Amino acid sequence: MTERDSNKGVDDSDPQAAETDGGTHVTSDSVDAALDDIETTGVAGYNYAYLDEHTKREVRRAMLKAVAIPGHQVPYASRPMPLARGWGTGGIQASLSLLDPTDTFKVIDQGADESVNAANIRRLAADTADVETTTDTTAADVIQSRHRLPEEVLTDEQRLVLQVPITDALRKVDPSDTANRRRHAHQNYGKMWVHLYENVVEYGEINIASRYPTMVAGRYLMDPSPIPRWDVPKLDDADHLTILAAGREARIYAVPPHTSVEPLAFEDRAFTVERFPDQACHACGSTDTYLVEVSEETADEGGFETRYACNDSSFCAKRRENPALSKDHHLDQSGVDWGPGTPDAGDGGETE
């Protein structure tokens, strides 16, 4: 890893360079020179953490407003990134605006560190922000995740960045952002409640799997991103800060620590999490983690069997070493269990 200077590739004696504050300086007196520059200097030609300072300011301003107004979607001028829209460009802009060379960065995609997309994002950050990367949740300062919260409890020293595809819970009831913004302005969520009620009438329960609508700090209806219901209670009164960032839809929102996050439900239809009745992870034996099913062919002709495995692969690896490891093993206090299905869990425990 080469030493990073604040304006790598810029000659300080160049008057133009002195005026740029961390912009990317690409010599372009001719197209050939520009093409050569990219080839030879490669990533080293970019500013610290890839983004230019102008972009970072925009993202940072939006993040601060998002934290000041929990659950409100703050618009920002999202930049094109080397990843396609829909692949975490908001998350990566948020992470790159946060990271510092002393930080350790973890990236997961649907719970897996080894996912190809997570590896790609990790590579971009490692190359341009000079950070250490890890798969250990308890060792990370910043965690960027697509659609999951880790099983291990996050602390007040950690920041979580969630990738968001669709920023508004109200999109389920109205495709128009203009109309929905008015609803948020006046805390007019009647249409969502009617939708939930109709669900119960039709199916006997609220037919929402992930992207479960929640009320933040009693004021804003928020889409927690496509995390499973299993993870929603972890956002409530958490010790850590959660930033939710969308690149394509160009919105950032946030849940500060110690903020109430309540999933919408009816008195006689409580919020419930996913169930894995009589199942355990086939690798580590856990019955208190979010599992995913995997079907494999058996020896019989055309036969297959379904097995369950922990979705949080790094925690599963730890549990394989020590099946009794608690989700807060790394913290001083004990009995702080996180997430449903665990002995001391509060809301969201299995009720059926």
Place this chain on the structure above:
Amino acid sequence: MRALGIDPVHDTRQTFDGLLSAMSRPGSVHAVPAPADHAIIATLVDHEVTAATDDETLRTVLSGQGRLNPATPADADVVHILDHTDIDIRDCKRGSLVEPSDGATVVYRVDRVGAEQTDTTIRLSGPGVDGTRSVSVALPEAELSALSAVQSDYPRGVDAVFAAADRLAAVPRSVTMEVV
């Protein structure tokens, strides 16, 4: 920004880290490069936002880089307050119901924050605070009460930062502030 003694990449990142921690845990005090108010303005301000400041050094450096889009305190997105008697916080932008984030970020330069017990103490509760948290700020009660009033029409309001020498604390509009 080097003219201000502020590194445009690393000092602004450190300042942002302080701001983010301060806003997510209102009332907590965080170390940032000094002078804190300059570092904060350098971190937040460019020509995409309007800024109000009487600080000549800041104005010169920012406009030299084409980063100053000046406005009055009533119209600015970022309001730098050197002396609270110069500006009436009630005039600052509070945003609209549809876009409350248009409300201003107000940066007070103060002598002390989180230090002297003789300074005004404010007690905060709400998002970011586990229970309550108190912090002292070298501003008169009247000013902090005025700020509290401006923040009382949630989600509209301003978000305040108190910058003293090499540290800062923040009170976003989401918390309830009691002047003790």
Place this chain on the structure above:
Amino acid sequence: MGYVAVTAGEEVITRAEQLFEKQRVDGDSAELGIDQVDEQLGRLTAQAMSESGLYAPRLAGLAVKQAQGDTIEAAFLLRAYRSTLERYDETVTVDPGEMIASRRVSPAFKDVPGGQILGATKDYTQRLLDFALEGDGETSDPTAEWDVDDAGDPDRLTNVTELLREENLLYEPDEVDSEEPTDTTRKSVTHPPARDAVLQELARGETGAITALGYSALRGYGQVHPTLAEVRVGRLPVRITHPYTEEPVTVTHTEVTESEAVVPVYEKRDDPQFAFGYGLTFGRNERKAIGMTVLDASIQLDSEAEPAENAEFVLDTIDGMDSFGFIEHLKLPHYVTFQSILDRIRSIRKRQGVSAEGAADTGSTHQPAAEVSDDD
């Protein structure tokens, strides 16, 4: 070619990238030069430039070569590159009347000041495959034998819409701030959008999307069926204020396609005037410029009756990076969310007494819809 079993995520990405690159170099043909792409596949590079919002013909040639001809992938490369470039300055506003036009047609009138200049077009020719192009040999320039006087490029062509303006037949929209135009790459669009924001989004929009939505209006899903006042292809000067002399100075030219349309949908009842649609895009791309005029005029009608007239619908769907990214992201793993969806459907089936063998007779008259209300 079978699977290569590779375990580490990053190694997998690198190998996948190499397989993609292999597709490009695997044949026996000679390596494609960027000059060849730039010179001989000009419409492709024009589309990449127009959809990326970056005018750089050689870089567009490189992007098209790297993307193996995929226009959105090429535009994506260019946009990502653009976002790393320092923005030194902004150009002085230029009057499209200054265009050095190589082509100018006006369907609205039989003849116009300056004349109808057909320029380079295949519009009137039969679409027959030309097998003479199959050979590798040099094809010759058919205009080399021309025996005509070169009158040179026209200095200035009177814009046909000026004629309509003189008669006060064109509805003039509100003044736009030309000192501080909206820039949607720096400030995201809010609705209702300013007209310059709409035009900017359309100018960078995906050609297919603009063509399809513009067509929808013509097809009947809309009121706008315009008459084109002008279609021009030519070069526009790029001008900045000289940092020392403070005089405007032309630094280069870009090739653009411009289209203007008049729509007989009267803006005001008591003083009927034509509505007006505008389109401009980088490079030679007539269907996109014309599509833009249809959409610009449709959006100005401020009705939400049809998709083409709904600003939010149009702006949400025409950006190529956004649409391609989100559509292709469906390929990413979704098993966590799918597990959650499976949980739901099983729970509902269980509640309704439906087993894996099919509906049990519960005596219920209820017909559940096969609806899953989840996105992503």
